Amino acid sequence: MAHRYILLPELDQELATTRTLLTAVPEAKTSFRPHPKSWTLGELGLHLANVLTWLPMTLRSTEFDLDPLGGPRVVSPKFESAAATLKVFDETARAARSALAAVSDAELAVPWTLKRRGLVLFTLPRAACIRSFVMNHLIHHRGQFTVYLRLCDIPLPPIYGPTADFTGDQLAAQKQGSS
Numbered sequence: 470m471a472h473r474y475i476l477l478p479e480l481d482q483e484l485a486t487t488r489t490l491l492t493a494v495p496e497a498k499t500s501f502r503p504h505p506k507s508w509t510l511g512e513l514g515l516h517l518a519n520v521l522t523w524l525p526m527t528l529r530s531t532e533f534d535l536d537p538l539g540g541p542r543v544v545s546p547k548f549e550s551a552a553a554t555l556k557v558f559d560e561t562a563r564a565a566r567s568a569l570a571a572v573s574d575a576e577l578a579v580p581w582t583l584k585r586r587g588l589v590l591f592t593l594p595r596a597a598c599i600r601s602f603v604m605n606h607l608i609h610h611r612g613q614f615t616v617y618l619r620l621c622d623i624p625l626p627p628i629y630g631p632t633a634d635f636t637g638d639q640l641a642a643q644k645q646g647s648s
Contacts, residue, residue: 472577472596473569480569483604484562487517487611489626490618491558494551498621510617511548517610518554519546521561524603525568527595532582569599 491514499511508516526533536542548554577596582589593601615625624634 472574473572476596476599477566477569479600480566480604483607483611484521484566486628487607488555488558488562490611490614490628491517491551491555493618493623493626494554495623496551498623499548499551501617501621503617503620509548510614510621511551511554512545513610513614513617514551514554515546515548515557517607517614518558518561520603520607520610521558521565523606524565524599527581527598527603528568528572528576530581531579532584534584534587536586537584538587565603 494510494514499509499514501510502508507513523533534540546557572595577599578594580592581595581598582592583598583602584590611628615628618625625632627635
């Protein structure tokens with residue numbers, strides 16, 4: 470079995486969960502910032518959407534420098550709105566999934582390097598990079614995002630099971646209604 474067939478269902482699950490959380494954000498709460506050093510809820514949501522750009526980039530190249538010596542530093546896009554973020558997410562999710570669906574095992578085995586100012590931060594096979602640098606990174610920031618949502622008193626939809634806002638009984642009823 471090709472490795473992409475192992476990674477694709479995992480990616481699909483994480484994309485669906487992330488999209489559900491992004492749709493829960495009311496525009497009025499996007500400027501919420503839990504600490505002066507933290508991103509706003511809107512900026513963090515946009516980062517979730519943009520993490521996905523790293524998947525096709527990882528498959529197109531063998532290295533990436535976040536802040537290349539003598540070159541332009543990577544700059545995060547500016548948050549516009551919750552609706553615009555959801556649109557970006559849908560576009561980046563579609564591109565990430567398409568790139569992964571088209572890759573071969575040989576391409577997934579190619580080493581990929583992340584650098585900052587020429588310093589190697591890590592080198593991993595592309596498959597491991599997709600799991601750690603892209604998916605685990607997405608999941609990490611999504612965890613932060615759920616804390617922001619909770620602090621804003623926004624009900625947390627289920628991620629890997631019931632939440633304090635959605636019980637097992639509610640999930641079962643929701644599942645029956647969608648069948």
